[in-house]
Amino acid sequence: MKQYLSLTVILAVFWLINSGHYTPLLLGLGALSVLLILYVIKRMERVDGESEPSIVMSVYLPYYLFWLVIEIVKSNIDVVMRVWKGEEAISPTVFKVKASQKSDVCRVLYANSITMTPGTITLDIDGDTFEVHALSGDGKAGVMTGEMDRQVSKLES
Amino acid sequence: MFMAISIIILVVMIIALIRAVLGPTLYDRILAVNVVGTKTVLLISVLSVTAGRGDMVDIALVYALINFISVIAVLRFFEYNKSQQTDSEGQ
Amino acid sequence: MDLFLNILSWTCLLTGGFLGITGAVGLFRFPDFFTRLHAASVTDTLSTILIVIGLMLQANSWMMIVKLLLVLLIITYTSPTSAHSLAKSALHTGLKPFLKDKENNNR
Incomplete structure (x- = not known):
């Protein structure tokens, strides 16, 4: 009701x-x-x-969105440089990354945030393992540090 | 100046359409059509701000929703087709 | 004040347009489908955000600003979902990603 x-x-x-x-x-x-x-x-x-997911009520949500926009701007600049440099500037890789979120909503948010930052795309989700396609080694390193994972997990608490 | 931004969006749409015609795989074509759809939403928004009429932005809103649903529907359709084909080949 | 808003709005619009062109060029210069997906996501995220913010600064009524904000929200919500479902169904129908490093090929 x-x-x-x-x-x-x-x-x-x-x-x-x-x-x-x-x-x-x-x-x-x-x-x-x-x-x-x-x-x-x-x-x-x-x-x-x-x-009505509980993350809508989270106090961290505005902070997270602000952080995400800055992240999007940074990776946009990176991908734009690679587009104009041409094919030798890219080295596509596929790798797996673990998500530490419990609820489905936060997992979807994490996968969508990975896809939203240019340079990385979530290819497939299997339980808590994401298969990610990255445009370059830098993008791979950015996801592997787990910074975004920690930020999304903060929303859950 | 609004003219300049409309022309830029139109150029992007033309380039994406050429990719849709050339595209070697089916998914390249769907991706290019998706880009054209997003740019159409932006073009309608630019036109409505130029005309100074808020009610034209509604059309952009509806177009954005239809664009999303149509991409998902086309993907569903081809995936379904594919699985049916492999089923009948397997029998 | 008016001049300042105009300059800010045109800067946003022109940067957004430049990013759009870059994404379109990326659709041509990148070698395979998955890398083109990255180029298209440039046009879907920052280019859209900048153009809509530029338009919001030029809008003449509050209702229009709210509606443009809704357009921005819908595009930024739906574009990752459609990009993900494109990539997923391309992968499942057997499209192999183009990989440069040999050591990553044995996945």
């Missing part, structure tokens, strides 16, 4: 942000569409414990 309530609030706020017209007719239509979506989601049986 708690999940449905928070879902209703999120959907209503999303509708209000996107609409911009606040006449009674349109507000009624908005309420109707929120109810319709709630019904569809109930039929799909997609509301479980993870529909």
